[in-house]
Amino acid sequence: MAKKSRKKRSQQPGTERAxxxxxxxxxxxxxxRAQRVLQERQAKRKRIYILFGGAAVAALLLALVLVLVNxxxxxxxxxxxxxxxxxxxxxxxxxxxxxxxxxxxxxxVEYGDYQCPACGQFARDMKPQLIEDYISSGEVSYEYRDFxxxxxxxxxxxxxxxxxxxxxxxxxxxxxxxxxxLNEAAGAYAEKRLVRxxxxxxxxxxxxxxxIGGSTYRSDVTxxxxxxxxxxxxxxxTFFINETMMEGVSSYDALRQQIETALQNIGS
Amino acid sequence: xxxxTATTMSQTATxxxxxxxAVPMQRLLIAIMILSxxxxxxxxxxxxxxxxxxALMCTIGGCETVxxxxxxxxxxxxxxxxxxxxxTLLLGLAALRLTxxxxxxxxxxxxxxxAMLLTGILYYVYLTYVELFVLNAICQWCVISxxxxxxxxxxxxxxxxxxxxxxxxxxxx
Numbered sequence: 001m002a003k004k005s006r007k008k009r010s011q012q013p014g015t016e017r018a019x020x021x022x023x024x025x026x027x028x029x030x031x032x033r034a035q036r037v038l039q040e041r042q043a044k045r046k047r048i049y050i051l052f053g054g055a056a057v058a059a060l061l062l063a064l065v066l067v068l069v070n071x072x073x074x075x076x077x078x079x080x081x082x083x084x085x086x087x088x089x090x091x092x093x094x095x096x097x098x099x100x101x102x103x104x105x106x107x108x109v110e111y112g113d114y115q116c117p118a119c120g121q122f123a124r125d126m127k128p129q130l131i132e133d134y135i136s137s138g139e140v141s142y143e144y145r146d147f148x149x150x151x152x153x154x155x156x157x158x159x160x161x162x163x164x165x166x167x168x169x170x171x172x173x174x175x176x177x178x179x180x181x182l183n184e185a186a187g188a189y190a191e192k193r194l195v196r197x198x199x200x201x202x203x204x205x206x207x208x209x210x211x212i213g214g215s216t217y218r219s220d221v222t223x224x225x226x227x228x229x230x231x232x233x234x235x236x237x238t239f240f241i242n243e244t245m246m247e248g249v250s251s252y253d254a255l256r257q258q259i260e261t262a263l264q265n266i267g268s
Numbered sequence: 269x270x271x272x273t274a275t276t277m278s279q280t281a282t283x284x285x286x287x288x289x290a291v292p293m294q295r296l297l298i299a300i301m302i303l304s305x306x307x308x309x310x311x312x313x314x315x316x317x318x319x320x321x322x323a324l325m326c327t328i329g330g331c332e333t334v335x336x337x338x339x340x341x342x343x344x345x346x347x348x349x350x351x352x353x354x355x356t357l358l359l360g361l362a363a364l365r366l367t368x369x370x371x372x373x374x375x376x377x378x379x380x381x382x383a384m385l386l387t388g389i390l391y392y393v394y395l396t397y398v399e400l401f402v403l404n405a406i407c408q409w410c411v412i413s414x415x416x417x418x419x420x421x422x423x424x425x426x427x428x429x430x431x432x433x434x435x436x437x438x439x440x441x
Binding site for chain 2: 037040041044045048051052055056058059060062063066067069070215
């Protein structure tokens with residue numbers, strides 16, 4: 001038993017044929033046993049290769065699923081339809097993120113976040129009135145600055161607006177972002193939804209995708225937000241009407257009163 | 269001789285490391301467990317900072333950019349949390365083998381750990397690609413996490429080779 005066992009351990013694959021035939025039956029039996037051991041080893045190896053091959057394929061598929069899910073991030077909301085905002089009425093001068101005459105006596109600066117519902121309400125419902133009443137006449141200029149503090153979607157939308165500025169499309173894009181506002185952090189400004197906005201506005205989509213795909217203008221957005229903080233902004237929207245700070249805007253009348261006061265101060 | 273054979277058989281039946289191989293195998297498992305704990309710490313830190321932006325300590329690259337990008341999550345789940353899950357499971361799977369637990373055979377446990385690591389590493393490759401070529405930023409904690417996974421994968425591969433593919437292992441059952 002001990003002898004057989006030692007012999008079995010010493011045998012290497014492929015060497016059993018070279019084993020000298022010392023005596024008839026016992027040598028043939030040894031050879032058959034060695035053959036069997038080899039076959040068993042091969043069968044086991046095969047089984048293990050199949051097991052690990054299967055595991056590797058499963059791992060590959062799972063990784064692929066994770067990649068696809070990640071690439072298609074922000075699921076539902078990102079597929080929401082996109083509307084283009086109405087064009088700004090009249091021939092209003094515009095320079096970058098400033099709307100209206102640069103010589104306007106009253107300068108309104110808004111710090112806003114594209115996800116903030118009140119900012120959206122102002123942009124959609126009150127700004128057209130402001131343009132009609134004060135900006136078109138040259139009395140008021142309006143500047144929108146980013147105060148992106150409600151999460152990554154806010155930063156991405158703010159960056160997208162600067163990407164649009166590269167194509168002289170800041171205001172149409174700015175208004176379209178607010179036109180397509182959804183609930184906060186719902187993925188309203190997922191990359192592909194912003195790209196669809198650019199498509200709808202007939203922008204250079206390739207250039208826009210290059211700009212929004214990386215981290216271009218991220219530092220500009222951060223700097224603008226920090227500047228707002230330094231100026232005392234704590235919430236959005238915050239307006240500066242000349243030097244007077246106004247947090248939120250409850251109604252258009254409240255804003256009009258502030259503008260009228262500012263105009264009177266200049267006149268006096 | 270018969271007694272010694274019986275002992276070997278029973279050790280094999282529990283799926284544990286055998287004979288002269290046992291000590292190095294145990295050391296491998298302990299190394300895997302230590303690395304898993306380190307990986308768990310890194311992934312846990314990344315998960316924590318995903319929810320608490322201010323806490324992230326970065327010296328190079330752009331962790332914030334990476335961590336706040338839309339690629340840092342799958343739905344509501346931060347990817348760093350997947351890392352926490354993976355390292356926790358790896359720790360558990362190594363512990364199962366180290367203690368010769370009979371819940372699952374050592375071979376099955378090894379395959380699960382190996383396949384999970386392979387998935388993780390393939391995913392790290394994709395995420396690193398995103399960092400370098402899409403976000404143009406690199407998060408060094410994420411890189412450290414992927415290197416730990418790669419080290420564990422190497423150890424697991426050695427472990428699997430020694431426990432399944434050597435002649436000693438092949439002749440054991």
